Amino acid sequence: MAPTPGFEYVRPSSVEDAVATVSGDPTAAYLAGGTTQLDLVLKDRVISPQRLVDITRLPLRGVTRTSDGLQVAAMTTMEELAADPTVTRELPLVREALLSGASTQLRNMATIGGNLLQRTRCRYFRDPTVAACNKRDPGSGCAAVTGHARMHAILGASEHCIASHASDLCVALVALDAVAHLQSMGGLSHVPLTEFYRVPGDRPDRETVLEHGELVTAIGIPLLPPGTRSSYLKVRDRASYEFALTSAAAALVVEHDVIRFARLALGGVGTVPWRAYEAEGILVGAPVSEGAFRAAAEAAVNDPFTVSGTEFKVELAKRTVVRVLQTVARNAS
Amino acid sequence: MKIVVALRVNEAAARLSLDGPETLLDALRDQMGLEGTKKGCDQGACGACTVLLDGKRVLSCLTLAAQCDGHEVTTVEGLAPDGGVHPVQAAFIRHDAFQCGYCTPGQIMSAVALLDEGRAGSDEEIREFMSGNLCRCAAYPNIVAAIRDVAGEVASHGADSGV
Numbered sequence: 134m135a136p137t138p139g140f141e142y143v144r145p146s147s148v149e150d151a152v153a154t155v156s157g158d159p160t161a162a163y164l165a166g167g168t169t170q171l172d173l174v175l176k177d178r179v180i181s182p183q184r185l186v187d188i189t190r191l192p193l194r195g196v197t198r199t200s201d202g203l204q205v206a207a208m209t210t211m212e213e214l215a216a217d218p219t220v221t222r223e224l225p226l227v228r229e230a231l232l233s234g235a236s237t238q239l240r241n242m243a244t245i246g247g248n249l250l251q252r253t254r255c256r257y258f259r260d261p262t263v264a265a266c267n268k269r270d271p272g273s274g275c276a277a278v279t280g281h282a283r284m285h286a287i288l289g290a291s292e293h294c295i296a297s298h299a300s301d302l303c304v305a306l307v308a309l310d311a312v313a314h315l316q317s318m319g320g321l322s323h324v325p326l327t328e329f330y331r332v333p334g335d336r337p338d339r340e341t342v343l344e345h346g347e348l349v350t351a352i353g354i355p356l357l358p359p360g361t362r363s364s365y366l367k368v369r370d371r372a373s374y375e376f377a378l379t380s381a382a383a384a385l386v387v388e389h390d391v392i393r394f395a396r397l398a399l400g401g402v403g404t405v406p407w408r409a410y411e412a413e414g415i416l417v418g419a420p421v422s423e424g425a426f427r428a429a430a431e432a433a434v435n436d437p438f439t440v441s442g443t444e445f446k447v448e449l450a451k452r453t454v455v456r457v458l459q460t461v462a463r464n465a466s
Numbered sequence: 467m468k469i470v471v472a473l474r475v476n477e478a479a480a481r482l483s484l485d486g487p488e489t490l491l492d493a494l495r496d497q498m499g500l501e502g503t504k505k506g507c508d509q510g511a512c513g514a515c516t517v518l519l520d521g522k523r524v525l526s527c528l529t530l531a532a533q534c535d536g537h538e539v540t541t542v543e544g545l546a547p548d549g550g551v552h553p554v555q556a557a558f559i560r561h562d563a564f565q566c567g568y569c570t571p572g573q574i575m576s577a578v579a580l581l582d583e584g585r586a587g588s589d590e591e592i593r594e595f596m597s598g599n600l601c602r603c604a605a606y607p608n609i610v611a612a613i614r615d616v617a618g619e620v621a622s623h624g625a626d627s628g629v
């Protein structure tokens with residue numbers, strides 16, 4: 134057995150202290166629930182920070198109702214957010230996305246901030262004996278494109294990287310126009326989640342707009358218009374405790390069988406949580422119909438990049454979109 | 467430099483001297499001699515290492531022992547007073563809810579938490595919210611039966627006492 138990786142465990146006394154500690158040390162990293170971080174550091178050993186800065190004791194926990202939405206502090210756990218009364222009543226797509234993810238044990242540990250920043254499940258990324266991975270080692274190639282691909286992305290993907298963003302929650306959050314609150318040495322800033330993730334292009338190692346040391350302190354979730362119905366549908370290889378092959382979050386307002394408002398995002402198929410703006414445009418003003426749903430699905434899965442092993446996802450993703458829209462429309466009318 | 471943490475394990479005070487990277491699972495098994503908590507995958511995938519942290523179920527293989535400073539840990543050894551069995555343990559025995567027994571402590575800790583969460587309303591709900599505990603021997607039907615049995619006891623006891 135190789136020796137246990139060494140790192141210093143530190144516990145900052147304040148948000149400012151945490152940000153200063155990580156910002157000032159390129160070898161430091163944040164530790165929240167640890168369900169991604171300790172997996173990668175201690176178990177897979179694909180990253181080796183010298184200092185882990187435990188942020189779970191910072192006063193960044195809890196959900197607050199604001200005038201136009203929810204403010205979710207970054208250390209709130211997935212189980213805590215799923216149990217929030219506003220989420221339960223008004224944001225079923227968020228609750229369903231949360232509860233479809235991981236297991237109860239993991240959801241009791243995993244934080245919302247960490248969920249946003251979880252790393253891909255690409256098995257080549259997580260195996261340090263594989264040399265070719267542009268995400269781990271820029272310019273080294275991509276083992277997945279010619280290897281075993283299944284859990285991988287078809288949207289926003291290219292021969293440089295086909296790693297999918299594995300979060301369920303983030304699919305619902307991009308559909309809702311959620312906003313990340315970030316604290317850096319320079320101060321506080323706000324970034325819409327749809328602009329937070331970078332489509333990889335030829336730099337898959339750069340996953341988000343976050344600078345080293347920048348801390349996600351909260352996520353703002355705007356509420357939906359009154360009368361909106363929403364849902365999250367996850368399709369996977371086993372019934373529970375598995376990542377998505379494809380998924381979709383949808384929210385609709387339907388009046389007299391006509392769609393007045395639509396939000397749609399896809400998971401399991403995107404290199405980033407994938408908002409389907411064009412499909413939303415097709416849905417608004419259209420009658421509730423199989424034809425409109427199928428047209429939206431075609432637009433949502435436009436121009437896919439597939440490799441051997443991911444071709445099936447093109448049709449599966451479209452059917453996932455149609456089915457989630459059918460479910461929501463049935464409840465909405 | 468060693469980090470010293472003070473926590474409570476099964477209602478007793480415990481002090482650990484740590485380098486930093488030790489997981490709660492290794493600290494329980496190797497430093498405190500509590501080997502009831504099992505190491506299956508050691509990577510967050512199987513649930514064998516499930517313990518309660520401040521009453522909530524978590525995976526001890528992906529928790530740093532240092533993160534438990536000031537917190538309360540309950541392992542399978544702490545479910546019932548010495549020599550006794552917890553109602554969930556008794557139900558697992560009654561329903562033959564294990565074969566090799568390796569996943570069992572994790573299953574039991576998870577089931578205790580599941581009942582506390584109020585998620586044992588139907589077999590379907592039990593299966594969904596126990597899905598983080600894998601059983602290589604596939605004792606699943608008996609595990610569900612054992613949990614259903616305890617949930618029924620809790621429900622009827624609650625009705626009797628007017629709770």
Ligand SMILES: Cc1cc2nc3c(=O)[nH]c(=O)nc-3n(C[C@H](O)[C@H](O)[C@H](O)COP(=O)(O)OP(=O)(O)OC[C@H]3O[C@@H](n4cnc5c(N)ncnc54)[C@H](O)[C@@H]3O)c2cc1C
Nearest residue numbers: 165166167168169170234235244246247248250300301349
């Ligand atoms: C077996 C298994 C199954 C899973 N299944 C699912 C699933 O089905 N669906 C799903 O969505 N997820 C799933 N997950 C992933 C899980 O949801 C994430 O690991 C978790 O949300 C990460 O949160 P954490 O608090 O544990 O973060 P950590 O592991 O502590 O951190 C993750 C990363 O984020 C950084 N970080 C954390 N918080 C902040 C912050 N506030 N600001 C800046 N950086 C930060 C850390 O430095 C690290 O790089 C699964 C995980 C496992 C192990």
Ligand code: SF4
Nearest residue numbers: 255266267275294295
């Ligand atoms: S898909 Fe991305 S993460 Fe996976 S091997 Fe290729 S470059 Fe690495």
Ligand code: FES
Nearest residue numbers: 506507508513527
């Ligand atoms: S040993 Fe912790 S989940 Fe398998």
Ligand code: FES
Nearest residue numbers: 565567601602603
């Ligand atoms: S009883 Fe053998 S693994 Fe569950």
